Amino acid sequence: MGNPEEGKVEMEPKKKEGGGILVKIGVWYLFILIVFAAYTNWLPQIRGDAPADAIAIELSAATPEKLAEMGKMIIFGTDNPEAVLSGGGNPAGKGQCPLCHQFFLDQKADRCPNLVALPSSPDPTLRVTEEVRSHNRFKEDRYKQFSTRLVNGESNSGIKPHATTGGEYLVESEYCPNCYVVEGFAIKGTNDMESPMPIISKPPIQLTDTEIVSVISFLQSKDTPGDFSRVTAKESWESYFGKKLDSAAPAAPGATQVAAAGPAIALESDTPEQIVQKMGCFACHKIPGISVAKIGMIGPLLIEGTNASNRIKSPEYKKAVAEGKAKARTPKEYVMESIMKPDAFIVPGFADDMLKDFSHKFTFAALEKITDYLLQQDVAAAIRDGLDRLPNEKEGPLKKPAATAGLKRSEKLAMDKNSIGSAGG
Numbered sequence: 159m160g161n162p163e164e165g166k167v168e169m170e171p172k173k174k175e176g177g178g179i180l181v182k183i184g185v186w187y188l189f190i191l192i193v194f195a196a197y198t199n200w201l202p203q204i205r206g207d208a209p210a211d212a213i214a215i216e217l218s219a220a221t222p223e224k225l226a227e228m229g230k231m232i233i234f235g236t237d238n239p240e241a242v243l244s245g246g247g248n249p250a251g252k253g254q255c256p257l258c259h260q261f262f263l264d265q266k267a268d269r270c271p272n273l274v275a276l277p278s279s280p281d282p283t284l285r286v287t288e289e290v291r292s293h294n295r296f297k298e299d300r301y302k303q304f305s306t307r308l309v310n311g312e313s314n315s316g317i318k319p320h321a322t323t324g325g326e327y328l329v330e331s332e333y334c335p336n337c338y339v340v341e342g343f344a345i346k347g348t349n350d351m352e353s354p355m356p357i358i359s360k361p362p363i364q365l366t367d368t369e370i371v372s373v374i375s376f377l378q379s380k381d382t383p384g385d386f387s388r389v390t391a392k393e394s395w396e397s398y399f400g401k402k403l404d405s406a407a408p409a410a411p412g413a414t415q416v417a418a419a420g421p422a423i424a425l426e427s428d429t430p431e432q433i434v435q436k437m438g439c440f441a442c443h444k445i446p447g448i449s450v451a452k453i454g455m456i457g458p459l460l461i462e463g464t465n466a467s468n469r470i471k472s473p474e475y476k477k478a479v480a481e482g483k484a485k486a487r488t489p490k491e492y493v494m495e496s497i498m499k500p501d502a503f504i505v506p507g508f509a510d511d512m513l514k515d516f517s518h519k520f521t522f523a524a525l526e527k528i529t530d531y532l533l534q535q536d537v538a539a540a541i542r543d544g545l546d547r548l549p550n551e552k553e554g555p556l557k558k559p560a561a562t563a564g565l566k567r568s569e570k571l572a573m574d575k576n577s578i579g580s581a582g583g
């Protein structure tokens with residue numbers, strides 16, 4: 159790297175057989191075309207959407223209506239999520255909620271509790287809105303179990319469950335997802351106790367307090383168009399935390415900007431880190447070497463240098479191939495298939511929870527870039543970053559002793575200190 163002479167020396171022999179190379183490239187290209195012809199339904203299908211304008215809001219003058227409008231932008235990244243949806247995309251803005259929560263009947267993310275009512279759903283539980291549910295949650299025995307168990311504060315947020323109204327319950331859900339975990343939606347293997355939902359006020363999603371109040375305002379008014387009488391978000395925030403919202407307001411004095419980037423597209427010029435951030439992969443996956451991807455608890459630890467070849471060899475994958483669902487023969491094809499067509503094969507121990515719209519969001523070069531990056535990640539890289547598999551991964555935890563065995567005592571102490579620090583919030 160960095161030495162032009164080295165590059166030249168390598169180029170020399172190739173030049174001499176230039177014609178042969180061309181033919182080879184031609185044949186290879188033809189091969190690629192044939193291979194991908196079989197996948198035409200999952201090749202990247204880019205459609206360019208103009209980014210929507212950013213909106214700003216003056217907190218002191220914010221009406222519930224204004225807050226709800228801003229909340230909509232934060233959730234969907236657009237004020238017309240229906241249009242994005244009908245174009246085959248999944249409208250997810252800065253808040254990333256639609257990566258996991260269902261807001262529309264034909265939206266692909268449907269494994270987490272719905273936050274707005276889906277009146278035409280055949281499933282009666284989906285016809286109930288979160289606004290209605292929020293008034294009952296904190297009265298449940300299950301809620302009391304959490305508040306008893308977490309009487310000294312939940313370890314990631316330091317918060318002790320203490321919601322006394324529906325609005326406060328919604329506030330608590332954003333700052334402390336573990337304070338109450340909806341039955342059946344916890345991380346598998348945690349006895350229904352730990353939520354895979356990220357803390358919304360912390361990185362990488364890191365909404366400001368005002369933004370969270372806006373999101374809740376949207377949730378409280380979504381099911382009653384034009385009627386904002388149920389919006390209590392700001393008051394609920396203040397009663398829950400026992401302080402004025404203004405004093406916690408961030409950035410520009412009195413105003414907060416919502417960057418509404420619109421539906422993002424992964425481009426060739428993006429780094430792997432940028433792709434993971436833009437596409438929201440971090441909400442579900444941990445990935446070595448990517449600073450935003452340290453919290454995901456819905457999908458497997460992405461160490462594809464280790465996983466991909468094992469997957470292809472597994473009896474489960476061979477079954478999916480025999481059924482005509484999966485088609486990959488190389489680790490690279492496996493990773494591309496996993497991103498473009500997630501339901502081709504469901505990794506054992508997981509549900510079909512990955513979004514199905516990435517073929518609308520990647521250029522081919524960006525897809526190759528993230529694929530190559532993931533293929534470079536292996537067990538050693540994960541251990542180096544202190545990442546581990548989820549309890550539900552069939553392969554079991556990575557060997558921890560190997561990680562610390564070679565370290566000096568001072569480094570070990572530093573690691574221990576870090577883990578205590580993060581556990582304390």
Ligand code: HEC
Pocket residue numbers: 253254255256257258259270271273288291295328331332335336338339340343344353354355356358373441442456
């Ligand atoms: C990575 C996936 C994920 C993301 C992103 C996410 N959530 Fe969640 N959320 C969940 C899961 C899973 C649950 C159910 C488990 C629990 O109670 O924590 C949940 C629960 C909730 C609940 C409580 C539901 C109930 O019925 O009691 C609320 C409210 C909520 N989320 C709001 C949001 C909002 C608002 C956003 C965006 C700012 C968001 N979530 C982003 C996964 C996610």
Ligand code: HEC
Pocket residue numbers: 257258267434437438439440441442443456457458459460461462465466469493496497500501503504505508509510511512513516528532
């Ligand atoms: C809403 C959650 C969610 C998001 C967002 C998400 N994934 Fe996944 N992903 C999953 C789940 C769940 C699985 C396992 C089930 C399956 O095989 O589909 C998975 C599986 C995978 C696999 C196969 C892993 C293996 O070891 O076999 C790859 C690769 C992958 N995802 C890459 C990505 C990339 C890259 C992104 C972002 C562009 C992304 N995922 C976004 C949930 C998600």
